[in-house]
Amino acid sequence: MDGASSSGRNARPGQAASPVGLGRNASNYGDPAFALYLRRSFAKSMGYSQAMLDKPVVGIADTASDYNNCHRTIPELIEAVKRGVLAAGGLPMAFPTISICEPSLSPCSMHYRNLMALDTETMLANQPMDAAVLVGGCDKTVPAQLMGAISSGTPSVMLVVGPMLAQAFEGERLSACTDCRRYWARYRAGEVSDEKINTLEGKLATTAGTCGVMGTASTMACLASTLGFMPLDAASAPAVHADRLRIAEEAGAQAVRLIQNPVSPLSLMTQGNLDNAVRVLLSLGGSTNAIVHLAAIAGRAGLSLDLKRLDALSEETPVLVDLKPTGEGYMEDFHSAGGMRALLWELRDLLDLSAKDLDGRTLEQRLGDGSHFVDRRIIRARAEPVSPVGGLVALFGSLAPEGAILKRSAATPSLFETEARCLVFDGLKDLSDRIDDPDLDVTPQDILVLKGAGPRSPAGMPEAGYLPIPKKLARQGVKDMVRMSDCRMSGTAFGTIVLHISPEASVGGPLQFVETGDRIRLSVKNRSLDLLVDEATLAQRRAAWTPAPAPKRGWDKLVYDQVTQAPQGADLAFLRAEP
Structure with missing residues (x-):
């Protein structure tokens, strides 16, 4: 698409503004022609020629931040995207959105994922652009950007920064x-x-990029590529490889192709494609956080990620990828082993191969003919899986009427069937104050329970579900014990940990009324999670409970009023689409 072919797309003085390129989403002064005249004037103050301003526009969402170590290569990636856009005949226009990074935000980054999604949606929908490239990578940025793209309707290409090297x-x-x-x-x-x-401390993260294991960032990158928002190899190419810059350049070219042949983000969100993403999540041994994020992404498209459906798929879908935290390899190994193409080829009989990507190619076409290289040390054959069943299971019962999640691929099988006394921590401060008390009444057989850390709580659903082993037990050699909460854990974590208990304690779910000394029964075999306390006792506890006061202003109040529970993706209710 050259400049001549788009000449005259944007109206001249006295003409109505064209809804293409800079003519899109004109400011409203009651005079559309003046609005475009003013916009061109300010654009020309930045040195753009009229020939450039006549081109179709590709917006580039820039999430670089000095607070986000994962994103420090973004300036270089954006330059490569711009090359791709210009070579294909478009005008690249980068714009900032907020950037969220797990270690850098209080109370936690999850508390702001929906704010980033709202920011992204607003900028995509209301600035003049015909298509967009979304540059992200750190855990919550990819789901936030996809949520914003689906809600805005702007044709969008996902570009992740890629994983660091070991x-x-x-x-x-x-x-x-x-x-x-x-x-x-x-x-x-x-x-x-x-x-x-x-x-x-200085050896664990020594290159640019996201965590180098199959944590949340890499899991979400793999799912975004499965859904068709970026090429398959773009999910795993390391951040510091030249391939990553070539992928960025191609993302710019693909965005221009989307202007010529528009494909809405919503059109990729079919039930079949959502099931594909769930199966990939399971086969990766991927992050538990991806369940919450996929549920939120699906909710923006009017779909539902049903936990019982996830559990059924988990029984049919093997774990095939041998990476940390459930295996031994790193993301660079996955990439060199064949990456997403090799994995999807192994799963092809379980997938909806008719699902399409942004270029209109079916998943079957994207997979090729099977002649790709695969390293079986990292990506196993179906006949020799890491595990014959998926890495995640859903649990239901009197403690979790709406569900909870356990990552069995990262857990201790001997703890899968446990009935024991529980030790309860009422919030993060109580946990930090008491967990290492040498006089703490705890044994390795007890169940540690944290409550008051769900999506509506002041804690904001942090990655605190990986409760530390009490120091007195850790020093006796205890490596794992059953732990439960209404919050999340890092996708890089491991252990026999029940997460996302729903409804959460802060809204008066059963978890709120668990007390130290109660008995809880966990059964992975039966997919059950039950509080073994009689109803009369629970009724007394409910009658004595007083909810914490609501926040009075700002983002915290909006979250308190609108946030949904984990099975609905912990999104804001008013941003979800109608089914």
Whole structure:
């Protein structure tokens, strides 16, 4: 698409504004021609020629931030996107949105995912652009951008920053953040010295990019490529490889193709494609957070991610990828082993192969003829899986009437069938105050329960579900015990951990009324999670409960008033689409 072919797209003085390029979404002064005249004037103040301003516009969502270490390559990626847009005949226009990074936000990044989605939707829908490239990567940015794109309707290409490389250190490879958690657990247990833990702090993340394991960032990248929002190899190419810049350039060219042949983000969100994404999540041994994010993305398209459906698919879908936190490899190994094309080829008989991508190609066409390379050490054949069943299961019962999640691929099988006394922590402060008390009444057989950390709580549904093993037990050699909460855990974490208990404690779900000494029964076999307390006792506890006061203003109040529970994606209710 050259400049001549789009000449005259934007109206001259005295003409009505054209809804293309800079003519889109004109400011409203009661005079559309003046609005476009004013817009061109300000654009020309930045040195653009009229020939450039006549071209179709590709917006580029820029989420670079000095607070977001994962995104430090974004300026370079945006330059590559611009090359692709210009070469294809478009005008690239980068614009900022908020950027969210897990370690850099209080109370946690999840609390602001919906704010980023709303920001992205607003900028996509109301600035002059014909298509967009969304540049993100860190855990919550990819779902936020896809949610915004679906709601805005703007044809959009996803571009992730890519994973970091692993670092060789004292005879082993390290990469954030599974290794970070592993060493911190050893430090708490007294197995690692202060000197070594301080040295490791500078060895766990040594290149640009997102966590180098199959955590939330890489899981969401794989799911975005499965859904068709970016090429398959774009899910795993390392952040520091030249391939990543070529992928960025192609993203710019693809955005221009979307102007010529528009494909709405909503059109990719079919039930078959959603099932494809769920199966990929299961086969990756991917992050539990992806369930919440997929539910939110689906909700923007009027679809539902049913937990019982997820559980049924989990029984049919093997884990085929051997990466940390459930295996041994890193994302760079997955990429060189064949990546998403090799994985999807193994799953092809379980997938809806008619699902299309942004270029209108079916998944069957995207997979090719099977002649690709695959390294079976990392991507297993169906006949020799890491696990014959999926990595995630849904649990229901009197403690979780609307569901809870357990990542069985990262858990201890001997704890799958547990009935035990529970030790309850009422919020994050109570947890931090008491977990390492040497006089804490706790045994390895107890169930640790954290409540008051769900999506409506002041904590904002943080990654606190990975409750630390009490120091007195860790120093006795205890590596795992059953832990439960209404919050999340990092996709890089591991252990026998029940998450996303719904309804959460803050809205008066059953979890709110659990007390230390109660007995809880977990059964992975029966997919059940039950509080073994009689109804009369629970009724007394409910009658004595007083909810915490609502926030008075700002984003916190909007979240309190509108946030949904985890099975609905913890999105804001007014932003979800009608079924």
